[in-house]
Amino acid sequence: MPVPAPDTADLRTELLVVGAGPAGLFACFYAGMRELDVVLLDSLPHLGGQVAALYPDKPIFDVAGFPAVTGRELVDRLAEQAHLAKPRILLDEVAEMLEHRPDGVRVRTSAGRCVEAGAVLITGGIGRFTPRPLPALAGWSGDGVHHLVGAPEEYTGRDVVVVGGGDSAVDWANSLSPHARRVTLVHRRRRFRAHERSVAQLTAGDVSIRTNSEIAQVSGSTGSGLEAVSVRDCGTGALTRVPADVLIPALGHIASLGPLTGWGLRLSGQQIEVGTDMTTGVARVWAAGDITTYPGKVRLMAVGFGEAATAVNNLAVRLRPGADLFPGHSSDRATAPSNEKEAAPWRT
Numbered sequence: 001m002p003v004p005a006p007d008t009a010d011l012r013t014e015l016l017v018v019g020a021g022p023a024g025l026f027a028c029f030y031a032g033m034r035e036l037d038v039v040l041l042d043s044l045p046h047l048g049g050q051v052a053a054l055y056p057d058k059p060i061f062d063v064a065g066f067p068a069v070t071g072r073e074l075v076d077r078l079a080e081q082a083h084l085a086k087p088r089i090l091l092d093e094v095a096e097m098l099e100h101r102p103d104g105v106r107v108r109t110s111a112g113r114c115v116e117a118g119a120v121l122i123t124g125g126i127g128r129f130t131p132r133p134l135p136a137l138a139g140w141s142g143d144g145v146h147h148l149v150g151a152p153e154e155y156t157g158r159d160v161v162v163v164g165g166g167d168s169a170v171d172w173a174n175s176l177s178p179h180a181r182r183v184t185l186v187h188r189r190r191r192f193r194a195h196e197r198s199v200a201q202l203t204a205g206d207v208s209i210r211t212n213s214e215i216a217q218v219s220g221s222t223g224s225g226l227e228a229v230s231v232r233d234c235g236t237g238a239l240t241r242v243p244a245d246v247l248i249p250a251l252g253h254i255a256s257l258g259p260l261t262g263w264g265l266r267l268s269g270q271q272i273e274v275g276t277d278m279t280t281g282v283a284r285v286w287a288a289g290d291i292t293t294y295p296g297k298v299r300l301m302a303v304g305f306g307e308a309a310t311a312v313n314n315l316a317v318r319l320r321p322g323a324d325l326f327p328g329h330s331s332d333r334a335t336a337p338s339n340e341k342e343a344a345p346w347r348t
Contacts, residue, residue, distance in 0.1 A: 009113065011088060013039040014319055015312075016107060016117035018095045019124035021049020023289030023304035025078035027121055030309050032085025034316040034327055039115055040082070041107075043258075045092040048075035049124075057151050058171050064302055090115075096259040098285070105284050119315040122260065122272065122280070122287040123308060132251040134163060136215040136229070144226025146248050155180045161229050161244040162186070163215055169250035170194035173207045184208040184242050186215055186231055210240075218247065257291075268293050278311035284318070286311040 015031050017024050020042035031038045046052055048071070051060075056072040063069055069077075094110040104118040131147045152175050160180045162173045165187035171194070173185040185202070190211050192199045202209065212234045220227040226247055231240045257270055266273035266281045271293035278286045288307035290299050297303075317325050 010115070011039055011113070012116045013037045013088070014118045015039070015315065016041060016095075016105075016115050016120045017087070018042075018107075018120060018122045019049060019289070019291070020044070020047045020089070020091070021123060021289065022051060022074065022078055022301050023308045024049070024121075024123035025075070025082040026305050027123055027288065027308035027312055028082040028085045028087045029078075030312045031316075032082075032087075033330065034312055034323075036085075036312070036316060036319070038085050038087040039090065039117065040087045041090045041093055041095055041109065041115070043092070043094045043110075047079050047089075047091070048072075051075055053148060055149070055168065055171070057149070058175060060301070062300055062302060094258060098263045098282075100283060118284065118319045120285045121278075121308075121311050121315065122285065122291060123289045123304070124257075124260070124291045130256075131249060134215060134249040134251060136218055137247075137249070140218055142220050142225050144220065144244070144246055146246055149176075149248060152176055152179045155246060157181050158245050159243045160184070160246045160248065161215075161242060162248045162250055164250035164252070165189055165192045165194065165211075166250065166252060167194045167198065168252070169248075170198045170202050172248055172250055174198060174201050174205065177205055177207050180246075182208065182243070184210060184231075184244070186210045186213050186229075188212070188214050188234060208242075215247075218244075276310075277314040278307055279314070284315075286315050 014037045017027050017038060017040045020040050024040060025047065028038050028040050044053060051071040052075050057070050059068045059070055060074060061068050063074060090109065095107050096110055097108040099106040104116060105120055107115045107117065107120065109115065137145060149172055155176050156179045158180050159182050160176055161184045162169050163186050169185065170192055173183050177183045185207050210231055213231050214234060215229050216232040216239060217230040218226060226245050229242050229244045229247060231242050261267065264282050272280055272287045272291055274280055274287050274292045274294055278288050280287050288311045289304035292307060313325055313327060317323050
């Protein structure tokens with residue numbers, strides 16, 4: 001990807017994409033197809049959004065064209081594709097204040113930078129997200145707690161305890177089991193919320209499963225790190241000591257739209273209400289991906305890709321009156337470059 005823009009330098013662009021997750025990366029690429037100049041902004045210090053942050057090595061099965069692909073592989077391919085649009089990238093910056101101007105909008109970021117744009121496309125996934133707290137970790141400052149999970153190979157020979165009953169918890173337990181010395185999954189309820197196929201794999205594997213249980217205490221020291229956890233049976237109250245040098249609290253995340261709540265958007269909880277053209281009700285602001293809601297919305301990555309293309313095509317017409325809403329089929333254009341050093345056929 002291109003080198004990030006200089007620190008605090010003000011920028012002008014046709015399109016500002018807020019959110020560098022899968023939908024945002026595809027929106028950048030598609031904006032290049034419409035020959036739009038693009039700036040990509042994200043509050044995280046890396047591309048890929050929550051996919052890169054939360055499950056880079058977990059297989060994903062519902063992306064068109066890939067029987068299975070890890071989050072890391074998918075983000076790498078999307079970033080390579082987005083590179084063709086030559087976006088200027090601003091990472092570790094939050095979109096804060098929105099100001100309307102006669103010919104567009106101005107967005108001020110947390111770095112004090114102003115980005116003047118003809119249009120804004122919000123693709124911020126679930127917005128800013130923080131892990132849900134695990135009460136037993138209150139006051140713990142030692143090593144061994146992994147809110148972000150590394151490559152499975154990094155857990156070879158280690159005692160891992162995963163906490164939670166949703167897709168993330170079950171998927172991590174399944175993926176780490178072949179590598180770790182032992183994986184224990186602790187869940188407060190008797191039944192899991194994860195996909196049936198994942199639960200079937202879990203129960204057929206080598207993971208030690210403790211349902212109707214919770215983490216009561218962690219033990220270890222700041223110097224040596226985590227050594228064990230105490231697991232309490234919610235029915236009997238009995239405590240069991242389980243060796244652990246890694247604890248993964250997979251309890252979900254708390255989403256927040258942050259400063260976007262002050263933009264005048266139509267909100268439903270933590271989602272932005274949009275029309276069929278991905279308009280938000282705020283002039284020159286569109287939205288796409290998991291952050292949007294409308295009747296019949298299905299939160300799949302594949303849906304976000306389609307919404308990104310819909311938004312870009314509609315805002316392109318707004319930016320360039322007289323342009324066609326339908327840009328034609330990409331197969332009608334020149335052959336896409338096979339080497340990333342080549343210029344994209346639509347970006348001369």
